[in-house]
Amino acid sequence: DSGVTQTPKHLITATGQRVTLRCSPRSGDLSVYWYQQSLDQGLQFLIQYYNGEERAKGNILERFSAQQFPDLHSELNLSSLELGDSALYFCASSATGDYYNSPLHFGNGTRLTVT
């Protein structure tokens, strides 16, 4: 058990809808990362938050947004969903996000299916 909790485990929704994925980092970790795993693109970094602030951005679509709350949990919001957004979304956390920190530990992922 990595200590990173993601909810829900599965989500099925229709095109055009909006969903929110939730992540609770490991106790004491300040940094949260979101990754998308799809058949087409593989595993891709989306975005990182550190102590409530956006720290780095990857291949995140404009229809997607994220935030990290004062209690350090994070939410990834996906809107105007398309079939191609179907994927496994992972959250990971680390203590500080700095380079010499401990390695990332991933949650079990949220499987999103858009129909």
Added chain:
Amino acid sequence: AQKVTQAQTEISVVEKEDVTLDCVYETRDTTYYLFWYKQPPSGELVFLIRRNSFDEQNEISGRYSWNFQKSTSSFNFTITASQVVDSAVYFCALSEGDRGSTLGRLYFGRGTQLTVWP
């Protein structure tokens, strides 16, 4: 261009065979980290190892061993005496550090599906 290449899409072996998973990376940074993760059928990503660019010593952990060679930009992973429970997708990943990049921004390879038959 792909920063991490795992040329082997699928490998099948019979239990007790040794198997090596290849990983070739590309970076201009002098400071970087390399990782291996395992993704079993249940879907979670399990951390296996992290290696920094200044440490080329090979590492062994039980039946697992890793061979890091900067000269060939490779970070290969060997499983000795494979078991059915080793069946999973294995990902190699790179994190770059020269420009103050975040450790957590990993570039993953496309993965190698390992199937171990009884």
